[in-house]
Amino acid sequence: MNCLIFGYGYMGKLRAQVLRQHPGVRTITIVDPALATAPAGLEARVLPASAPVPWDEFDAAFICTPNNVTADLCVEALRRCGRVFCEKPPGRHWEDFCRIQDAAGSVAGATLVFGFNHRLHPSIEAAKALIGEGGLGDILYIKGTYGKSGGVRYRENWRNKREISGGGILLDQGIHMLDLLHLFLGELTVVDAVLADSFWGCGVEDNAFVLLRSERGVPAFLHSSATLWKHTFRIEIGCRDGYVVATGLLTKSGSYGREQLVIGRRQFEDQALALGNPREEIIHFDRDESWEREVYEFLAAAKEGRPAAHGTLEDARRVMQVIRDVYALEERRLTLRSAR
Amino acid sequence: MRIVQTQERFPLSSVKPLDGLVKYRQQCLTATRDALAGGATIRRTRSLVSGRALESAGAVEGLAYGRCPETGSVFLVELPPPEGWKRLLADVSALRRSRETFHFELAQSRTDNVYAPKLEWIRETLRLQGLRQARALEVLTAPGSFTELLKDSGMFTEVLTADEMELAHGLAAPGQQDTVQAVVLLESLDRVDDPTALLQGVAGRLEEGGLLFVTALVSSGFDMSVLGLRNLYLYPPDRANCFSLQGLSKLLSQEGFTLLEVSTPGVLDVEIVRAHLQRDPTLPLSAFERQLVEANDDMQAAFQAFLQQWGLSSFTRIVARRGTVMA
Numbered sequence: 001m002n003c004l005i006f007g008y009g010y011m012g013k014l015r016a017q018v019l020r021q022h023p024g025v026r027t028i029t030i031v032d033p034a035l036a037t038a039p040a041g042l043e044a045r046v047l048p049a050s051a052p053v054p055w056d057e058f059d060a061a062f063i064c065t066p067n068n069v070t071a072d073l074c075v076e077a078l079r080r081c082g083r084v085f086c087e088k089p090p091g092r093h094w095e096d097f098c099r100i101q102d103a104a105g106s107v108a109g110a111t112l113v114f115g116f117n118h119r120l121h122p123s124i125e126a127a128k129a130l131i132g133e134g135g136l137g138d139i140l141y142i143k144g145t146y147g148k149s150g151g152v153r154y155r156e157n158w159r160n161k162r163e164i165s166g167g168g169i170l171l172d173q174g175i176h177m178l179d180l181l182h183l184f185l186g187e188l189t190v191v192d193a194v195l196a197d198s199f200w201g202c203g204v205e206d207n208a209f210v211l212l213r214s215e216r217g218v219p220a221f222l223h224s225s226a227t228l229w230k231h232t233f234r235i236e237i238g239c240r241d242g243y244v245v246a247t248g249l250l251t252k253s254g255s256y257g258r259e260q261l262v263i264g265r266r267q268f269e270d271q272a273l274a275l276g277n278p279r280e281e282i283i284h285f286d287r288d289e290s291w292e293r294e295v296y297e298f299l300a301a302a303k304e305g306r307p308a309a310h311g312t313l314e315d316a317r318r319v320m321q322v323i324r325d326v327y328a329l330e331e332r333r334l335t336l337r338s339a340r
Numbered sequence: 341m342r343i344v345q346t347q348e349r350f351p352l353s354s355v356k357p358l359d360g361l362v363k364y365r366q367q368c369l370t371a372t373r374d375a376l377a378g379g380a381t382i383r384r385t386r387s388l389v390s391g392r393a394l395e396s397a398g399a400v401e402g403l404a405y406g407r408c409p410e411t412g413s414v415f416l417v418e419l420p421p422p423e424g425w426k427r428l429l430a431d432v433s434a435l436r437r438s439r440e441t442f443h444f445e446l447a448q449s450r451t452d453n454v455y456a457p458k459l460e461w462i463r464e465t466l467r468l469q470g471l472r473q474a475r476a477l478e479v480l481t482a483p484g485s486f487t488e489l490l491k492d493s494g495m496f497t498e499v500l501t502a503d504e505m506e507l508a509h510g511l512a513a514p515g516q517q518d519t520v521q522a523v524v525l526l527e528s529l530d531r532v533d534d535p536t537a538l539l540q541g542v543a544g545r546l547e548e549g550g551l552l553f554v555t556a557l558v559s560s561g562f563d564m565s566v567l568g569l570r571n572l573y574l575y576p577p578d579r580a581n582c583f584s585l586q587g588l589s590k591l592l593s594q595e596g597f598t599l600l601e602v603s604t605p606g607v608l609d610v611e612i613v614r615a616h617l618q619r620d621p622t623l624p625l626s627a628f629e630r631q632l633v634e635a636n637d638d639m640q641a642a643f644q645a646f647l648q649q650w651g652l653s654s655f656t657r658i659v660a661r662r663g664t665v666m667a
Contacts, residue, residue, distance in 0.1 A: 122342065129468045282345040284649065 001025050001299060004058040004081075006073050007065035008032040008039070011087050011115070015062050016042060018295045024303070029058070055080035060302050063087060067171075068164045071096035074112075075103040083111045083302040085295065089175050090114055090316040092166020094324040097316065104313055113298040113311040116319075118176040119183045120290035120310065123246035123261040126283060127237060130244060130263060131184065137240030142184060142220040144235040146177040147228030148255075150200060154226065160202040168197070168204030171323055174224025178210075178319045180235060181222065185214035187318060190325040199227045210326055231255040241266050242278075250288035259285040344461075344603040344657075345648040349641075350453040352608050358572060358615040360442030365575045367440075368432055369401055372576040375420045375428040376403075382419050388535055389413055389587040389594075398569045403576055405569060411587030414559050414569075416580040425533045426505035428577050429481040437483050447485075455486055457605075458526070458657075459493050462553055465601070465659050466495060466522070469551060473497050474521035477545055479504045479528050479538070486526055496522065504528045507541035521550045529588070530556050530579050539595040546662045552597060554658040560584035561654025562609035562647050566629055567616055585651055588658065597660035605648050606655030610640045 003019050005012050008030050019025045020042070030038070033049040047053065061077035063070055063086040071091040077084045078100070091097045104112045118124060130136050147169070158164040159172045170178075181188060191213050195205040206226040213219055225232075233249045233256045242265040248257035260282055267278040294311060301308040352358065387394055387408035394406025397414045404417040419425055436443045443450065466474070476496040478487050481504055491499045500520060506512050523546050529535040546552060557573065558564065559582045564571055574582055583591065589602055614633040617623055625633075632643060647653040 126342075126468050129470065130464070134467045135464075279347045281347070282649075284343040284345065285341070286343070287341045 001059040001303070002027045002029070002057055003060050003062065004029045004031065004053070005062045005064060006031050007063070008035050009064065012062070012064035014291060015064055015295065016044065018292050021292070022296065022299060024299060059083060060085065060299065066158045066164050067092045067166050071099050074100045078103040078107050078110055078112065082107050082109065085113050085115065085298045087115045089171050090320060094320055096166070097320040101313060101317065109305055111298070111302040111305070111308065112313055113294070113301070113308045114316045115294060116176065116179045116311045116315060117290040117294050118180055120293050121249065121259065121288060122285040123259050124180060126261050127244045127246055128183065131237065131239055136242040136244065139184060139218055140238040140240060141218060142181055142235065142237050144177040144181060144221070145223045146173055146233050147223065147225030148173065148231050149229045150226045154200055155202055160200065160204055162204050165204065167323065167327065168202070169206055169226040170195070170208035170210070170224045170326065174208055174222060175319050175323065177222050177224060177235070178322055179315060181212065181220045182315065182318045184237060185218055185220060187215050188212040188220060188322055190322055190329060193326040193329050195326070195330045208326065212322065250285060259288070341599050342601045343649070343651060344601060344605055345645065346457070346605045346607070348457055348605070348607050350607065352611045352615055354449040355446065355453050356573070357442060358619060360445070361572060364435070364441045365572060367435060368575055368578060369403070371428055371431055372403065375424050376418060378420060378424055380421060382421060384415055384417055384419065387411070387413065388415060388581065389583070389591050400569055400575055408587060411590060412559055412584040413587035414582045416576045419533050419580065422505060422509050422533055425577065429505060429531060432577055433481045433483060450485070451489070455489050458486070458555065459489060461657060462524070463493070463495055465551065465553070469600070471521060471551060475500065476522040476524060477502055477520040478524045479507055479542065480526065481505065490524065502545070504532050504538060507545070508532050508534050508538035510541065517545070519545055519547050521547055522553065523550070524553045526555050527557065527578070529554060529583070530581050531577050533580065535581055535591065536595065539592065543596060543662060548663045550662050552660045552662065554592070554660070556583060556588055556656050557654055558583055558585045558588060558604070558656045560586065560652070561604060561606065561656070562652055563612040564654045566613050566625065570616070570623065572616065573612065585656055588656065592658065592660050597662055599658065599660050601659040602651065602656070604651045604653035604656045606653030607644060609647055609653050610644055
């Protein structure tokens with residue numbers, strides 16, 4: 001396959017690395033206004049950003065750009081190529097997403113995948129396998145925390161400029177945790193939310209507290225933050241017969257800690273010596289294949305002309321709908337407050 | 341790949357008490373010497389993992405062991421030919437099932453603390469790997485205590501058995517060649533004369549993508565490292581091979597298996613060293629090692645948890661997939 005990558009920032013580089021390893025990828029072409037020639041060590045062609053894209057030459061497109069151009073490129077790529085892998089978030093806001101959705105609906109046999117790789121992390125896959133009929137029973141509740149510390153260049157980053165990004169930490173990073181909540185609970189509605197721009201003062205939220213409920217009434221809570229001075233990924237899932245707690249993420253920097261899953265079984269005093277302190281098992285993971293697997297699945301789906309198994313348009317709709325509702329709730333509160 | 345840490349707790353006395361072991365061990369050593377005295381022997385001079393010349397590791401009551409300079413695995417140097425070794429393993433297996441050994445006296449306790457966690461481990465792995473309606477093969481020298489438990493567990497549609505020496509040496513009868521989706525090797529690689537050949541035999545019966553469950557005692561674990569060949573739990577024929585964790589992982593990889601889990605969820609390392617020290621207070625342990633084994637229960641539990649977390653306990657369990665994980 002001949003692959004075209006729009007945007008050669010952090011995500012574009014990562015996608016290029018994965019594509020290089022794929023046996024079915026023949027060529028990689030990059031379009032990035034900041035790139036004049038192919039990066040050292042990468043066998044790739046660079047197209048000038050101002051030149052027309054020769055779409056006939058490409059079998060698949062990867063949209064790895066800032067959010068303000070995501071929807072335009074995604075819509076064009078869908079119409080001209082039909083096989084598109086788009087980084088999260090799917091646009092700046094609900095309207096951007098709807099444009100992408102409409103374009104996907106108008107192209108017969110289109111393959112569209114969004115980069116929600118967290119559901120392919122080993123701790124999450126293990127949790128999914130153990131919940132329900134896996135032994136732990138139905139879910140009673142979920143609490144998820146995902147956050148980072150920002151850093152000295154945080155304010156300069158396009159991700160925190162509303163006109164480019166469309167939102168703050170909830171849209172940028174919290175979206176992954178929202179996707180996981182949907183993975184475990186299905187469709188969610190917003191019960192309440194509190195957003196705060198408490199430290200960075202960028203005009204977008206640096207903390208989001210969101211209370212949700214599933215269609216079956218299961219409550220879920222999300223804290224998405226850009227002021228967690230210790231980088232944190234933690235999802236706690238309470239079930240009828242036990243619980244799982246996934247913490248840490250296998251990342252390049254390792255700043256989220258060792259990825260692990262704690263598994264505990266419900267034990268009352270008739271089964272254990274101490275009530276409320278059940279025997280736990282901890283699985284430590286040292287291999288993350290989520291980046292490879294989501295791209296491989298996209299390319300396989302594109303080749304076979306079938307829908308992808310994950311990162312679907314429906315997955316994207318669910319998270320964007322929750323984010324839309326949270327931002328609308330906050331907007332109404334601000335309007336009410338200023339009216340008083 | 342994953343590493344599993346458990347909070348299982350049980351005392352050494354409930355599964356393999358040192359006093360009870362000593363008698364059984366002597367019987368094993370005597371049986372091994374008798375097998376070696378029976379005629380021609382085979383001398384292993386090269387590492388079963390790296391192929392490098394074995395260095396002398398010392399001897400267990402006169403029976404020499406050699407060490408792989410690359411991985412630290414240790415191997416009994418002199419063995420009888422395969423048919424003699426097969427007879428020896430059969431004799432020892434029968435002995436374990438007799439009323440003469442601690443295995444019989446502690447049968448229920450061993451079921452609860454040794455076999456039940458292994459069943460749960462297999463069950464959970466099958467769930468994690470999405471393997472359902474599978475057929476399993478247990479490779480052993482019969483009779484074994486685990487086979488019936490495996491059959492009764494309902495995890496597999498069928499549980500077959502294969503003799504480990506026959507599988508290693510291609511001696512299985514026609515009609516016993518059915519392929520399966522899971523193979524269980526409980527400490528089998530520790531005792532067969534040719535672990536590489538056994539894994540090749542396993543690969544012949546295990547479907548591509550099928551799961552291999554291995555347990556073993558490893559030389560890189562705490563009690564094995566501290567005690568070396570003084571460790572009374574190291575003796576032939578049960579421990580003719582004592583791989584290091586690195587050595588065992590490498591062997592499996594070399595034979596075409598992809599490692600999915602490499603854990604050392606042992607709970608007895610510290611207690612084993614302490615039991616040896618009580619038996620022989622003159623054991624040459626460093627002051628630091630003595631501090632560790634004489635520490636209070638909380639510190640010992642924390643240290644044992646550390647050993648589990650970082651692959652440093654002597655009991656290992658491995659899950660491997662035949663072939664590669666990603667296409």
